[in-house]
Amino acid sequence: MVTERGRRACHHLAVSESTEAKTGWLAPEELDQARDRVPMVYVDAVPVRVNSHGEVTHVGLLLRARPDGTISRAVVSGRVLYGERVRDALLRHLERDLGPMAFPRLPPEPSPFTIAEYFPDPTVSGFHDPRQHAVSLAYLVPVDGDGAPSQEALDLAWVTPAEAVSPEVRREMTGGHDRLVRLALAHAGCLP
Amino acid sequence: MVTERGRRACHHLAVSESTEAKTGWLAPEELDQARDRVPMVYVDAVPVRVNSHGEVTHVGLLLRARPDGTISRAVVSGRVLYGERVRDALLRHLERDLGPMAFPRLPPEPSPFTIAEYFPDPTVSGFHDPRQHAVSLAYLVPVDGDGAPSQEALDLAWVTPAEAVSPEVRREMTGGHDRLVRLALAHAGCLP
Amino acid sequence: MVTERGRRACHHLAVSESTEAKTGWLAPEELDQARDRVPMVYVDAVPVRVNSHGEVTHVGLLLRARPDGTISRAVVSGRVLYGERVRDALLRHLERDLGPMAFPRLPPEPSPFTIAEYFPDPTVSGFHDPRQHAVSLAYLVPVDGDGAPSQEALDLAWVTPAEAVSPEVRREMTGGHDRLVRLALAHAGCLP
Amino acid sequence: MVTERGRRACHHLAVSESTEAKTGWLAPEELDQARDRVPMVYVDAVPVRVNSHGEVTHVGLLLRARPDGTISRAVVSGRVLYGERVRDALLRHLERDLGPMAFPRLPPEPSPFTIAEYFPDPTVSGFHDPRQHAVSLAYLVPVDGDGAPSQEALDLAWVTPAEAVSPEVRREMTGGHDRLVRLALAHAGCLP
8 A cells, every 4th residue: 555656755855966967968048948938947935044933033035136137135046957856956046045054944845835927027927037937836944054145146134024024125126026025924924 | 005016916817819829839849849958837737526615525537548548537737838827727728628617716826735746757756747847736626517528538527535545546547646636635634 | 445434524514403502502601711711713714706717806804893892894703613613614604794695615625824813912913802812714715706794794895905905904904804814815826 | 014013923922921820720620611612722743754855754653542541643732722822832732742852843834734623523524532622723843853752642653654654553543643644744745
């Protein structure tokens, strides 16, 4: 009754080095071709600090350069590669943006708290990405350690939930990330 | 405070005819190229009948030809097109497979109850698609009317939750759809 | 393998007339005694209208007298009786407040989208009930028909999501119902 | 815009010493009276070990004496006291059953993955408690440390997901806890 397949489905860590190598070979023009034809699979992660009761005390926001050249606050976001498990992509992007000492606590459930549909046309869904149509699975991820942002991200700031939804901080977020943060805090029961 | 963007995000039905036309032009070889490079975005829908209290009384299963030539029972499944909203894709595939009189009740929340990650290698996640790597957002969808399967699907059967998880019916499902049905029934609190 | 118990768990509609009769006999002073000793089990329902794509177009708000004598807008809310299933309580309170022609579509999943913890002290959780400590399971419930409010509720208004979170409407809600509405809309991906 | 109330709602740890003292004074006969009149509020916690990717590797099951005198495997379960937050009750029962070194990771979201409705009549919902009608909020809780069961619980065993749903282990669970474990594993995408 307990099949081998089920065992694997729970325990197997899927992305192999050969898979990563393969996706690494994808030339920029090949990726661009795919981007014009099919939606990309993305993951968004809203990093949070929680207290011993699981309540969100802080939200982590990255200060980074956006494709349009402006600087803005954003959550962790990135593409799922061919052959890569969603959990592996989530962990990879969190470690890239928060550094190796962040110790993210990936949630045990695979279902995202919401999905963000990014379109080149900002009027379609309110989530905007000038490069592509992407369907992003959004997760709330408690982080234990001290995030030390990598070179790609310019800064990492931990703000309170109240600050995260304040007009000032909202104005610094583009592409719909301000709304994503509010949806994440609402999911945590923590919307002021 | 209530922005135009927010209004659109809630109310706008996104897929335009020109978008559908554009994706209709995608040649089979172009789709194949994309399939070898990036994961595809899919939706899976487990159609259910519910009583007045919202409890699942029946699960709808399609009898259909699989890509490998065998006949099997399956849930509704299909690709999200470039430029298409996830909700539009869900409705499109439900109407294609259940017919125009099924009257599916799409859930108000955009978050899927689980995600199914299909890989060409059946050992990676337990979900298997020999054609591609697909990340599928899985929804439980109550259906009101009488589903009349389209020509593509061979048959549609409504079985009880107990029958849906029986060894006989499970053997007729491939690619992991048997597990998807059990995950859907568990989400509905309805796992025997 | 498919047990009788599992079958019942999915299909049985539990509250019997004798149970309702029994709880009907509960004298006000007995209920008051219980209220001083243990938290009450409640259900909250945010009634919504959805379009064919499942997107929320309107939120239903009741204009009613609160225990403190003021008039305020509120969502559907009520106690779960001894011996009563949560689904039965949800349907009972929806029919009481929206009338018999509202045709609520109870969600197939038993998990609430959030829980609201009401305390006599308004500072504990932000949800406030001067009469009692209540733990309320909150559901988003699409409604098909025309709600005709019963005599207990004074009025029923359908407002857009944007109006529902506007400062004007928020001010008319007390006890935390304004926050509950925003959490419900966030769950539906529909927070401006 | 960011109100004091909102701040408290996210950060305040609610249960005060005076509240605990008050509930401690509740005499057994008073609790029995309440149990005959209104449903009790409970929490159930399924403790799990997860790997760095968030995948469930083990389920923690308590070997304990049930009210009917038999020995059975069970998940963590207990009452929410008057004046107590659900998160506080969850942490209190986890520490009582797993010991102070278990370091449970309470989920940031307040919504349970399912609800379990326990009735004295085992046929109503499949969840059974001979003492009372209880509505239990069920959570999946990753545990970091080494659980050392308290004196009340006789033993604590960590089993794999496959073992947890095996007929042998299922037979050792009563009251519906075997089904609760399967619903929890399904929520984690980890049902064989």
